[in-house]
Amino acid sequence: MTDRGESGRDAGAAPERIKSPLFLHRDSYRRRRIMDAARFLPVLGLLLWSVPLLWSAAPEGAVSSSAALTYIFGVWAILALAAFVLSLYLGRGEDEPGSGG
């Protein structure tokens, strides 16, 4: 499910390969990795927020509500902070075609 998944298989394959070089300049490389981070962030969030599924529902081993709230809101704050940091780097300049890759 990437932006170029379809075009990579389709007719656009050949020109695309010509257009984008195999190895990128250092800056472009860094920008690509930040995009990767932006893609990874929601996956990380989903994983962290799935942790409560592991918590026991039985009364004796149950997690206390204060701990649960602290954990969930803590993840929330970290995600928002990480998104803020990424948004500083994901400037307008990255919109050129092929940035999906």
Place this chain on the structure above:
Amino acid sequence: MITLNVLIAVCLTYVAFLFAVAFVAERSALRGRVRWLKAPMVYTLSLSIYCTAWTFYGAVGSAARSGFEYLTIYLGPSLVMVGWWWVLRKLVRIGRSQRITSVADLISSRYGKSNLLAICVTVLAVVGTTPYIALQLQSVTLSFEVFAQPGVLSPEEGARSYTALWVAFGLATFTVIFGTRNLDANERHHGVVMAIAVEAVVKLAALMAVGIFVVWGLSGGAAQTLARIDASELGQWRMDGGRWAGLTLLSAAAFLCLPRMFQVLIVESDDEGHLRTASWAFPLYLMLMSLFVVPIAVVGLDLMPSGSNPDLFVLTVPLAMGQEGLAVLSFLGGFSSATSMVIVAAIALSTMVSNHIVMPIWLRFTGGGASVSGDVRHVVLLSRRLSIAGVVALGYVYYSLSGGGTALATIGLVSFVGLAQVLPAMLGGIFWRGATRTGAMGGLITGFAIWLYTLFLPSIGTGALPEAVMSQGPFGLGWLQPQALFGITGLDPLMHALLWSMALNVTVFVGLSLTSFPSPLERLQGAQFVNIFDHSGGPRSWAGGVAQTEDLMIMAQRILGAREAQALFEREARRQGARGTLPDPNPGFLETLEKELSGSVGAATAHAMVGQIVGGTSVSVEDLMAVADESAQLMEYSARLEAQSDELSRTARQVREANLKLTRLSVQKDAFLTQISHELRTPMTSIRAFSEILRDSPGLTAAEQSRYASIIHDEAIRLTRLLDDLLDLSVLENGQVNLNLRQGLLGQVLDRAAAAANDGGLTLRIRRDPRAEEIMLITDLDRLSQVFINLIANARKYCDATSPELTIEVREDAELLVIDFIDNGTGVGIEARDMIFEKFARVSDRQAGGAGLGLAISRQIMTRLGGEIAYLPGHAGAAFRVTLPRKLAMAAQ
């Protein structure tokens, strides 16, 4: 104690304030000062309509009833916003480049602009949103009651309906005024968005104020609050894992699919960059909105008498503690949540209903074309306004009928599941080129039907589905039980409906997409949507309006001609009352211009050209296809013209050739006339001269007399022969000749002809093959012999070789008998070959032998005999081919 009247006054003041904000924002937008309206924070705050009264009141109620489940409703959207790089970025880009106006429009555009699909999504959205609007009316009404009769939770029905009616009326009015102020193709509502942003601040401030009051005012600090939570009945984490995961995903799906969210996320989006800010600011907003929910619930459960409605703790806790000002602020927060949701939902739904249901019907009944003229715009506005009123009225009716008994959170989730049915078609549409209209339609209808059957109808109450159907399934079919499909029991009804509807929806969507074949428009749109980042060269400007009249002028001059274009522009400028020669590019002028242009270049092209200069909007696929159609017609037309011109030039060439031939014939005829008069005159002169001698010279000897008389006789014979020839030709040409059919051998005919032609003394060697000539013929032997004589005589006369030689070759096949006469001279020049068979034609004056009638006569004879005579190219000397049909010859044997 705050009276109801004071509350109403506060309410009205607040509404007036919102009106003022919306009005100022609209005015600023009209003046072009939109920078502060386009701030990323305004965009982020407008997203807060996700948090409705359901959130404001219902979250605390949900926490009090079922613990931490309320959190899932915010976790899903937070994930979607944090993961904006995946989906939202693409949706916003598509929305801007394709001029998407609603979620129904998105789906229909992607799947080949299918209006049927748009109608399906619209119906789904209306059905799914109506309970939600009812929910908002209910919450506002309930909150009013809290102030009217504190502690009494069920006043008489009449007053309740009355309040809800007034709220609905007020909301509809506000929405109509600011939601349909102008019919902007961009579907932007700056006033509404600004008002919503203000409301977002109000509701966050209200909820946080109550939370801070509860935590630090009532519980004595954060640590003590946490301890209090642990000590309460919500003290331990008790959460069903399936519901936790399921509801998180459901809320994420609903965040993308809810019509009102789509409106603020995609349609009202001015700039992709705003998403960057919203990606962190909106999760933060949601976090703050849900931060104090559990403390308020715990304190409410502690303080309020048992049996109080936990949905209203946000209001009742401050009231019970005597904090009336805080309670009013809280009331305004809830009021803001409800109103902003209803306003945006009504705008979004009315756009869909008007664009996909009302307008197609209206256009069909009035028989109007697709051209947007002034009165159509008026009709669109009217239909929008009626749709808004209709949508809000529908919510009110639902509220009146359901009586508002169900807990708030349940209605919201039912609505979520219904609208999430759009998700497979939406995501499939933007990520998978293989998704087709049939698949999308099938998936939508399947999911919608299952949702109706398993969740929506059972949720309305016992009236909708009979008790027997609920417990035993329809017609006693147990496996079709609404809340235990296929015999799988024990599932939570909501999860059950979500699981089955989404699973079957996706299965049908993928299955039908794989097996069906999309239309060309669908495939084009599919490619454009999926590869949007490859195709769109950056976001296009939505700010139309600022059309460059000069550019239009330049274009119009190119198409209409300079003088006509200037006249048109001047006429329009006068009509507008402008002083200069350039009119304002208002819709009326553009329409006139487009019509003028379409007379020259076709409607679709004109539309695209004007559109490109004026709006900077992308040319739609339909436009392109119309252009392609026109070009195809033009090409066909030009191809026809080319064919015609080819034919003309062919004809002209033939005419020229005929003319050339006529000219040559005329020259030949003149030459012939000279020749024939000479031919006639020479014998006539000698006849006259010798007859005069005979008459006037008495002393002539008998021998002299006899010699002169025989000269006269010979000359007379020559004259007779010439005249005979002419007569013969004339008879042959008129078809008056009778053939004298006889049987004979070809060899004998040739013998006779050679003997007759060769009696002149000049020797011509004739090479023949006597064995090949043993062919029996039935034909007019005398006439055939005449042709042969002519050919042999010609060879004798014209062959210019030192030792003239004529070869006669005879061949036969199944059909034809072919006799070739080939001599060894220089032959006939190419330019003369088509002339030699004409009357009076003579190749040259080289040897004044005959009158030029021989070959003409021969051709006429051969035609009469059913054969032909032709010059045979490809030999060194002159070569003639005589062809006779074999049939006549065979018949002789």
